Amino acid sequence: MPAARDVSGAARPKRVTLRDVAARAGVSLSTASLVFSGRGPVAASTADRVRAAAEQLSYAGPDPLASSLRQGRAGTVAVVVEGRLGDAFADPFARSVMDGLAGELDAIPAGMLLLARVPGDDARLLGQLAVAACDGVVFPLSGPRTDPAVDLIVGRGIPIVGAGSPVDPRVPQIRVDERGASAAMTRHLTTLGHRNIGHVTMPLTPGAMTSVATAADVADAVYGDARGRALGVLDVAPAARVVQAASLEIAAGMTAARLLLDTAPDARPTAVVAQSDLLAAGVIRAAGELGIRVPEDLSVTGFDGLDLPWLDYDLTTVVQDGRAKGRALGELIARAMAGQSVSSQAFPTQLRVGTTTAVARP
Amino acid sequence: MPAARDVSGAARPKRVTLRDVAARAGVSLSTASLVFSGRGPVAASTADRVRAAAEQLSYAGPDPLASSLRQGRAGTVAVVVEGRLGDAFADPFARSVMDGLAGELDAIPAGMLLLARVPGDDARLLGQLAVAACDGVVFPLSGPRTDPAVDLIVGRGIPIVGAGSPVDPRVPQIRVDERGASAAMTRHLTTLGHRNIGHVTMPLTPGAMTSVATAADVADAVYGDARGRALGVLDVAPAARVVQAASLEIAAGMTAARLLLDTAPDARPTAVVAQSDLLAAGVIRAAGELGIRVPEDLSVTGFDGLDLPWLDYDLTTVVQDGRAKGRALGELIARAMAGQSVSSQAFPTQLRVGTTTAVARP
DNA sequence: CACACTAGTCGAAACGATTCGACTCGAAAC
DNA sequence: GTTTCGAGTCGAATCGTTTCGACTAGTGTG
Structure with missing residues (x-):
């Protein structure tokens, strides 16, 4: 068989396989395989011969695909x-x-x-x-x-x-238990006396835009954890105003927060439950820009328990490892x-x- | 052949292959293959029969491993x-x-x-x-x-x-051109009149600790881009004091920056070239904690051109897409x-x- | 009516390994 | 001296495809 030629016309030497190595070492294919897999008893001298042959032919070890096929596992x-x-x-x-x-x-x-x-x-x-x-x-x-x-x-x-x-x-x-953890967090806020609670969710559906979300939106959410966390908030604070963020990023949290905070002071929520720490950071940032003090005027909570050294607060959050x-x-x-x-x-x-x-x- | 049994003892039905599908559809193995790969001419009626057989046997398509082996590409x-x-x-x-x-x-x-x-x-x-x-x-x-x-x-x-x-x-x-870009950045600073320039590098070697780096350390650096950028700084400002950060994170930039900035005001650099935007953010933060104003008392530059909305500055940096x-x-x-x-x-x-x-x- | 051609199908040979059972041979056991 | 055993080796089957070349039947051309 002539050497295979690829599209570019360059000669490509036939690939060296375990068979070649075995032939060169003067052993059978099976023995050579045993040397590389280390699975069977092989005399040290034989193993050395095989490895030397592999070296000379610059054989780089068994082909992963062939090996996988035979073993029935892709690895x-x-x-x-x-x-x-x-x-x-x-x-x-x-x-x-x-x-x-x-x-x-x-x-x-x-x-x-x-x-x-x-x-x-x-x-x-x-x-x-x-x-x-x-x-x-x-x-x-x-x-x-x-x-x-x-x-x-x-x-x-x-x-x-x-x-x-x-x-x-x-x-x-x-x-x-997203729902339970979120409910516990909301209860923490109600215990502190908060009655007007806002909620910033992660995207409820793919391609979500920043928007106010109804209870139906929450119930129909595509993403399970966002749904669970929102339901947890509503379990404890059914009247909570829910805003959906467009992504998990800080900027999205800011945008969403403005929908809740940029309003008359007495209508404004006194606490915002965010569904992630990064969103919470966005809420805090948006509050800062609106001149709303955290935590005096606004309590903010997150979710995940990230280490956020650049945040000037120690965020109240739900920690998961x-x-x-x-x-x-x-x-x-x-x-x-x-x-x-x-x-x-x-x-x-x-x-x-x-x-x-x-x-x-x- | 009896059904294979796995470790747990549960009976595992023999896997259905293209051969089974072909047999059921009453065509040859090769024709069945042609149907799934779409590579050869197959009568529509035949193709339908094969697909129907696959459906009935719940055959999920050609095995990727076998296909890859035959085609010689892993995909x-x-x-x-x-x-x-x-x-x-x-x-x-x-x-x-x-x-x-x-x-x-x-x-x-x-x-x-x-x-x-x-x-x-x-x-x-x-x-x-x-x-x-x-x-x-x-x-x-x-x-x-x-x-x-x-x-x-x-x-x-x-x-x-x-x-x-x-x-x-x-x-x-x-x-x-890490070196050239870094040199250009340093030249920007010397043009602004800066003579005492500090440099915060990314880790030069694996497992690096925050430390002052000598010219030899830079020359021997394991990581190529950190080396190139540092050399670029030294090309323009050979006397620059070089500090190596322990990681790419903001906190590492802060730690490194303190080694440069926490010193007598007249010995302190008036500009710091950081090798990444995140390190630069750390430098700015450390400066803030030390009461050093940016950019009045200290110019800071980064590298990469990230979008950092939480940074209260528009960072001078080298933008790459x-x-x-x-x-x-x-x-x-x-x-x-x-x-x-x-x-x-x-x-x-x-x-x-x-x-x-x-x-x-x- | 002979001819070339195409569409459709098939059998068999890869692809490159692993693994099973069988075989040989010398050493240990009785 | 026979038997047993394990270490070491090997041949052959197998994993599930793709692809090459060959074959058949029908179609259009001269």
Whole structure:
């Protein structure tokens, strides 16, 4: 057979395979395989000969694809993040979850295939999942409550785990009691005497714009954690005015906050529950620009428990350990991939009172 | 053959393959393959029969591993980030590069296999690269100037591209003139009359601690872009005092800045060149805490051109379009994977003067 | 009516490894 | 002296596709 030629016309030498190495070392293909996998008993002298042959032929080790096919495992876990990559990782909490998850995947060991659900192009994610070589799929971040990808992945016989979404009996979860934690936070504020409470939600639906949200909007929310947290607020403060932020960024929190705060002082909420720390930072910033003092005139709360050194406050927030959450997800998918049956687990949060909440002014 | 049984003892039905589908549809294996790949002429009626059979057997499409093996392409590109995942994405500029890169990989199309160079565990990355199924490797972020991984990857016959690192004739680059841009920035300051200039570098070596760096430290730096930027400063201001930050975070910039600023006012630099916008933000913050006014008492410059809405200044900085850089990297690896010969390209930057630099006080 | 051509289909040969069972051979056990 | 055993090695089957070349039947051309 002549050497293969690629489009550019350059001669491409035939690839060296384990067969070539075995031939050169004067052993059988199977023995050579045993040397590289270290799985069987091989005489030291034989092993050396094989390795020497590999060296001479500059054989770089067994082809991952062939190896994977034979072994029936891709050695890879698909991880789906919500939104474009640059946005998905803008949230420090998301980063800490991913960090913990990455550590566990390393330990399996498994590679991490990163897939993004680009807003407005759901088909792309489905297509990628259909052809992706992976042994498991993780949804580590808040995503849509229902997801057609689940059918597809289950159809391929691959285990899935999530962090609250997609909601499906076939998807074991590391589950945070968003609603309960959010209700507890709101109760903290009512206990301080706040009666007029505003709420800034994360986006309730993909492509959300900054807007006032009705109870129906909340109930119909696509994103499960935003929905849960909003419901928690409404459980305790049914009259709360709810504003949806357009993204998780500080600027979005500012914009949303203005909808609540830029009004007559006596109609203005005395407390704002934000669904994330970054949104809370935006609220505080917007308050500052409007001359509203925190916490004297306005109490502000967040969610996640981030370390925000540049914030001049110690934010009252709901602390969850993102890295631990990521690790828990990693352990869950590892067990599922090992064929063990796994079930959803509760993940703890803790209310931490800082300097951004105070008793309501009389 | 009896149904395979896994460790847990649960019966696992034999996997349905294209062969089963073909048999059920009453066509040959090759024809069935043609239906799914859409590569050959197939009668519409035949195609329908095959698809119907697939539906009935709940066949989810060709196995990616087998398909990849046969086609000789993994459909995946490995992307190496520096440091733990949570840290690597803490830098907004890194995120924008990754975002642009992800977009181009989608277009190839290719999956993105994310690998992290965890500090202190170089072996892990090597091991992962040795067994990872991928058609190309991208080093989109600043990494060590030399990297043993290059030999490994080249040995496997896989193309590599980078953004300035690793420095190796076999690695085409999207290259920024770090040194020139940094020198231009420093010249901006000397033109404003600054004579005593401080410099805050990104980590020069893995595991760096906050510390004063000598010219030799700079010359020996492991990380290429930190080295280039520092050399640029020293080109114009050879007497500049150089302090190395321990990370890319704001807090690290603050710590480093104190080493320069917490001193007698007449010995203190009148300008600080920081190697990134986030470090610059830390410098500004540290100055504020020390009662040093920016820009009246101290000019501060950054690098990258991030959008920092929470910073009360318009930072003087070197703007580079991270997303475009990521796209350029994606195009480069795409061409290399297509067998075309590719070569390094220059990537433009632009000096943008903001409100953090002013003429030196007399 | 012979001819070339195309659309449609198929069988068989890869792709590059892993793994199972069988075989050989010398050493230890009885 | 036979039997047993384990270490070491090997041949062959297998993983699930894609693709190449060959084949058939029908269609249009001369």
